[in-house]
Amino acid sequence: xxxxxxxxxxxxxxxxxxxxxxxxxxxxxxxxxxxxxxxxxxxxxxxxxxxxxxxxxxxxxxxxxxxxxxxxxxxxxxxxxxxxxxxxxxxxxxxxxxxxxxxxxxxxx
Amino acid sequence: xxxxxxxxxxxxxxxxxxxxxxxxxxxxxxxxxxxxxxxxxxxxxxxxxxxxxxxxxxxxxxxxxxxxxxxxxxxxxxxxxxxxxxxxxxxxxxxxxxxxxxxxxxxxxxxxxxxx
Numbered sequence: 001x002x003x004x005x006x007x008x009x010x011x012x013x014x015x016x017x018x019x020x021x022x023x024x025x026x027x028x029x030x031x032x033x034x035x036x037x038x039x040x041x042x043x044x045x046x047x048x049x050x051x052x053x054x055x056x057x058x059x060x061x062x063x064x065x066x067x068x069x070x071x072x073x074x075x076x077x078x079x080x081x082x083x084x085x086x087x088x089x090x091x092x093x094x095x096x097x098x099x100x101x102x103x104x105x106x107x108x109x
Numbered sequence: 110x111x112x113x114x115x116x117x118x119x120x121x122x123x124x125x126x127x128x129x130x131x132x133x134x135x136x137x138x139x140x141x142x143x144x145x146x147x148x149x150x151x152x153x154x155x156x157x158x159x160x161x162x163x164x165x166x167x168x169x170x171x172x173x174x175x176x177x178x179x180x181x182x183x184x185x186x187x188x189x190x191x192x193x194x195x196x197x198x199x200x201x202x203x204x205x206x207x208x209x210x211x212x213x214x215x216x217x218x219x220x221x222x223x224x225x
Contacts, residue, residue, distance in 0.1 A: 034212055043111070043199045043216025044152070087152075091212060099144075099152040 004088045009104040018075045020103050022088030025069045033064060033071045036087045038102070044087060048073070075105075083107045112136040113217035115200050121223045122190065130185040130220050132200030140205035141183040142214065143175060147196040158183065159205045190224045197221055 005023040012018045024033065032051050036044035048055055050062040050071070061074040075082060085102040113134045122128050134141065143155040157165035158177040172194075174186040183200055201214040 032212060036214075041197065041219070041221070043113075043201065043219050044214075045111070046213050046215065049213060089212070098154065101151050 003098070004090060004100050006086075006088050006100065006103045008101060009106070011106045011108060012078055013108050014079055015077050018078050018082075018105060018107075020073045020075075020086055020088075020105070021070060022073070023070045024088070024090045027068050027090050031090045033062065033068075034089045035060070035062065035071075035073045036089070036099075038085045038087065044099075047086075078105075078107045080107050080109065111215045111217065113200060113202055113215050115198075115217035115220050117220060118218060119221045119223075121225060122187070123225055124190060124192070126190075127186070127188040129187065130198055130200075130222075132183040132185075132217055134181055134183075134200075134202035134215070134217075136202055136204075136215060138202040138204050138215075139180045140203045141177060141180070142201040142203075143183065143185050144199040144201065144216075145196050146199060146219075152199065156185075187222075190222075192224050195222055195224045 032049055034049045035047045037047050038044040048057055048060050048062045050064050052064050052068060055062045063072045073086060083106055085104050087099050087102040116131045120128060140159045142157050144152045145155055146152045154167050155169045156163060156175045161177050161180055172189050176184040176186060197219045199219045200217045203212055203214045
């Protein structure tokens, strides 16, 4: 069961780039790395997923080093609406899929 | 709108009541999940269904009983609940392609359950 470790909380200001790093030392060969965003009283929302190197979409970028023991979610130019909890997960299809406490990001004006 | 709907959105029930939560996904997925999220706690995976078969039961008390009649519908039957069962119950779905492959889950809005 791959376990992840993330900072409990982070603060940022509007317009800054935010990088949230997740450690997953026991990631399995077939595991993907997935990040979700959750606002209060809502279900998590898929942000980005990757296996190795770098993945970019319209919302974020995901950087994964060659050893895959960590990953970094990068949010460019955050706004107040990016204030949320961000979860890093490794695994697939729910059988070995555990949500940790996540990182509570607060974006300040 | 994620393509996953849940009803009801809010539910208040007494400890002796029997109620059911419903989840429906319109995404053509073949895996569905129930999660519980208590106040200021991480999501807890309760049940997983792949191709309508239950593949995961994370030591959930028997007062929670899941049912998956087809790949689009998932129910959570509740009976004789305790006040500590008050939480946000979330349903999710994904396209299962075998162990260890991509996992992109789509979550519903949740049912806010209060047990009195």
